[in-house]
Amino acid sequence: VKLTGCPDTMERNEMKTRIPLAALTLFMLQACAPTPEPLAAASPITVTTTNPEKANMPTAPWSLIFADASGNSFHFLQPSPEANAEFEYTPITPELNSSGTYSGGMAARGDLTPSQVLQIWTQMRKLRADTASHGEQRTMGTGSFRLVENGEQHDFIVRSGPGLDAFTALIAPLRAE
Numbered sequence: 001v002k003l004t005g006c007p008d009t010m011e012r013n014e015m016k017t018r019i020p021l022a023a024l025t026l027f028m029l030q031a032c033a034p035t036p037e038p039l040a041a042a043s044p045i046t047v048t049t050t051n052p053e054k055a056n057m058p059t060a061p062w063s064l065i066f067a068d069a070s071g072n073s074f075h076f077l078q079p080s081p082e083a084n085a086e087f088e089y090t091p092i093t094p095e096l097n098s099s100g101t102y103s104g105g106m107a108a109r110g111d112l113t114p115s116q117v118l119q120i121w122t123q124m125r126k127l128r129a130d131t132a133s134h135g136e137q138r139t140m141g142t143g144s145f146r147l148v149e150n151g152e153q154h155d156f157i158v159r160s161g162p163g164l165d166a167f168t169a170l171i172a173p174l175r176a177e
Helices: 021-032 114-129 162-174
Strands: 062-067 073-078 086-090 108-111 143-149 152-158
Touching: 062 114, 073 114, 114 143, 114 152, 114 162, 143 162, 152 162
Parallel strands: none
Antiparallel strands: 062 073, 062 143, 073 086, 086 108, 143 152
């Protein structure tokens, strides 16, 4: 089979031969592609990609302290870009609880995966942006956040509700059994 020209002027000889689609596509790309304009020597090429998930990743060094509705606290941090992100869970003890009987369990600490950091920060940023769920005072049932990123500290309180419940459920597996 002999092909010449672009699709509007393409001719095929008289043989009744099937042309594989891949070969035809390659031919059309090669034969019909416009000749690209050469780049000017002085024009730099900049490629920018946007990954919405990466936008939620914090820039180290950072820290996030969260006190849940019962007074248990989580401290998440990454002290430098080279260091692993880590967490420490400090439970409330019966001695410190107003009922004198509640215990938040055992203390725990460990490293966080990049996926965990992304999930935690994505949820926290949603809570921070939802100012309608914020409270003015730390009361029973609220969650307290303190985040430090890029040298700036931000504190906010979230009232009991679906957002706070979702965040608490997200980090619950980090607690020691």
